[in-house]
Amino acid sequence: xxxxxxxxxxxxxxxxxxxxxxxxxxxxxxxxxxxxxxxxxxxxxxxxxxxxxxxxxxxxxxxxxxxxxxxxxxxxxxxxxxxxxxxxxxxxxxxxxxxxxxxxxxxxxxxxxxxxxxxxxxxxxxxxxxxxxxxxxxxxxxxxxxxxxxxxxxxxxxxxxxxxxxxxxxxxxxxxxxxxxxxxxxxxxxxxxxxxxxxxxxxxxxxxxxxxxxxxxxxxxxxxxxxxxxxxxxxxxxxxxxxxxxxxxxxxxxxxxxxxxxxxxxxxxxxxxxxxxxxxxxxxxxxxxxxxxxxxxxxxxxxxxxxxxxxxxxxxxxxx
Numbered sequence: 001x002x003x004x005x006x007x008x009x010x011x012x013x014x015x016x017x018x019x020x021x022x023x024x025x026x027x028x029x030x031x032x033x034x035x036x037x038x039x040x041x042x043x044x045x046x047x048x049x050x051x052x053x054x055x056x057x058x059x060x061x062x063x064x065x066x067x068x069x070x071x072x073x074x075x076x077x078x079x080x081x082x083x084x085x086x087x088x089x090x091x092x093x094x095x096x097x098x099x100x101x102x103x104x105x106x107x108x109x110x111x112x113x114x115x116x117x118x119x120x121x122x123x124x125x126x127x128x129x130x131x132x133x134x135x136x137x138x139x140x141x142x143x144x145x146x147x148x149x150x151x152x153x154x155x156x157x158x159x160x161x162x163x164x165x166x167x168x169x170x171x172x173x174x175x176x177x178x179x180x181x182x183x184x185x186x187x188x189x190x191x192x193x194x195x196x197x198x199x200x201x202x203x204x205x206x207x208x209x210x211x212x213x214x215x216x217x218x219x220x221x222x223x224x225x226x227x228x229x230x231x232x233x234x235x236x237x238x239x240x241x242x243x244x245x246x247x248x249x250x251x252x253x254x255x256x257x258x259x260x261x262x263x264x265x266x267x268x269x270x271x272x273x274x275x276x277x278x279x280x281x282x283x284x285x286x287x288x289x290x291x292x293x294x295x296x297x298x299x300x301x302x303x304x305x306x307x308x309x310x311x312x313x314x315x316x317x318x319x320x
Contacts, residue, residue, distance in 0.1 A: 079097075143164070165178055212314075221242055278297075293316060
């Protein structure tokens with residue numbers, strides 16, 4: 001799967017938060033941990049570039065526009081070449097500067113934008129409350145960050161991630177507002193597609209009439225559907241170790257299997273003939289009674305790990 005820049009930045013942000021294990025991210029996005037580290041490095045480089053553009057824009061807003069200094073020319077050149085959309089408004093919110101990326105993104109010429117309020121981009125998709133909060137934040141001298149669903153001159157909609165900050169004059173009063181914005185339409189479309197795919201998968205997975213579990217090399221259940229919870233008479237399975245569920249397993253002769261004798265262990269330890277096992281097993285759940293099952297166990301490899309995991313499919317079978 002090819003991942004665009006916005007998805008890479010989102011994953012990098014999750015990595016910086018440190019709340020999601022690296023292996024879990026690698027599995028979710030189908031890449032290695034080394035690839036994730038590369039995404040993080042690239043994202044940080046882009047962030048530094050955007051911060052630099054922001055500093056340049058802030059410095060420019062402090063300059064006198066009539067100045068013909070070399071400093072102004074250098075600052076203007078940096079803004080004109082910025083990969084981010086940059087807008088500078090006066091204290092009343094009227095646009096006094098927009099860079100070429102603004103023109104490319106919105107379809108409006110600079111001459112059409114100057115003197116206008118950024119509201120000319122409104123699509124009606126952003127609530128009035130969001131704009132009120134934005135204005136309240138920046139007039140209080142603070143930075144606002146968020147997203148807009150805006151409308152281009154040709155009527156098409158697009159998503160922007162924006163950072164809007166006040167710029168103060170020498171007396172400490174707000175003289176300008178500066179917005180540094182990035183078109184994230186591709187990212188939002190990719191996220192919508194990913195969510196749709198995930199929702200479809202989970203909908204199908206949840207309604208399968210037979211039990212499905214994915215068990216990692218440590219015996220921990222990584223995935224289980226509702227049929228598995230019903231079959232095993234245990235409401236919460238994901239995250240639990242299968243050997244801690246108070247389940248007793250029987251071979252086809254009704255003899256109890258030892259803790260390390262379950263077929264999924266043979267798969268993980270590479271002791272099965274081939275990568276798939278099919279057999280008949282007995283199960284005694286915590287609620288009691290023996291259930292006879294048809295079992296299929298197949299080896300699979302989770303993303304970014306050298307250890308085998310097991311796909312376990314269980315269905316009701318006739319009693320002996």
